Amino acid sequence: MPARLCRDTDADTYRTLFDIEAYLRLLARWELRGHAGRSWAGTLSATVRSDAESRRAQELADGIIDPLESGLLSYVHLSDLKDVLVGPLWAKCSRHWRASLDIVKSEFKKLIAVRNKVAHFRPVTDWDAKVVVRFAEDLTRWTRPYRKLREFEVSWSAPGDVTEEVLGLLRKHSLEPVAAELAGVAVPPGDQLSAAVVGHHVALRLKRSAGALSSQRVTALLSRNERDVTIARVGEFGGSLEVLTPAACGSDAIVALARDIVSSADEVVEGVSSEELVSAFGLDRHEGVLTSAVTFPDPYEYAEG
Known part of the structure; x- marks a missing residue:
């Protein structure tokens, strides 16, 4: 058998490109849905949307x-994804990027050239690898302000937790009625439902006191509410679920989603191992479903090697 033709440099560069592109898709998903809610797809250009829908249909x-x-x-090419981020979204989310538009566009041009080369499995040179690493390091620095969205979130899980700070954040998004209604949602004994304002989203979190959530019930829940769910994070062993929904969806939709989450948790099952988690909850079949090991929104983090 011949020696392995995929060298470590090729594999490392591909892995970094995968992480970068996957992160940028999550970021675009977060910003598009956060600003436009259920109408987010309509903010894409007709060509980008049509091409992506055709690829998925095929x-x-x-x-x-x-x-x-x-x-x-996931069916939008990186070059088009770049146009979305530095085009219609830039004015709305540039405050989270520590870089000028011209620099970001320039670095994207280099990255896309290497990405296209790797997509055709041509050998990666040292220079190609440096271009990708440099972009990863820049992206780590550019997106650092996203950490603040989590650091300054305010959460509540009971009527007594609804402070003026909570009301102030909800009032900013015209969601003041959500505070009392969510705090009054009945959950199974021992379980906990909490909510938090995270940027232009509301995070709904359900944590089991014992056992795990049914993967079938969770996947059905996410499929049913796809247009209102930006990111979903499944906890270790399937014992918790966090759903991030755009504030732009409105109070009624957010409360209805919270009640649906609780209703889907009425079946208690045994926990699953970390190896089984991905297939059981369909994490490899849904763009915005992650394990709890991945925090989002968060800055990109380049880990060498």
């Missing part, structure tokens, strides 16, 4: 590989 029709059951942005 993948479904072929039936050869496992398509993503949700996630239009």
Whole structure:
């Protein structure tokens, strides 16, 4: 058998490119839905949207590989994803980027050139690898302000937790009625439902006191509410669920989603191992479903090697 043709440099560069592109898709998903709610897809250009929908439809029709059951942005090319981030979204989210638009565009041009080369499995040179590493390091620095969205979140889980600070944040998004209604949602004994304002989203968190959530019930919940769920994070062993929904969806939709989450948790099952978690909860089939080990929104973090 011949020696392995994929060198460590090729594999490392591909892995970093995968992380960068996956992060940028989550970021675009976060900002698009956060600003436009259910109408987010309409903010894409007609060409980008049509091309992505065609690619997804073709993948479904072929039936050869496992398509993503949700996630239009996963079918958007990196060059188009760049145009979304530095185009219509830039004015709205540039405050979270520590870089000028011209610099970001320039670095994206280099990254896309290497990405296209890697996509055709041509060998990566030392210079190519340096371009990708440099972009990863820059992206780590550019997106650092996103950490503040988590650091300054305010949460509540009971009527007594609804402080003036909570009301002030909700009032900013015209969501003041959410505070009392969510605090009054009945949950199974021992379980806890909490909520938090995270940037232009509301995070709904359900934590089991014992056992785990049914993966079938959770996947059905996420499928049912796909248009209102930006990010979902499944906790260790399936014992908790966090759903981030755009404030732009409005009070009624957020409260209805919270009640649906609680209703989906009425079945207690045994926990699953970390190895089983991905397939059980369909984390490899949904664009915005993550494990709790991945915090989002958060800055990109480049880990060498």
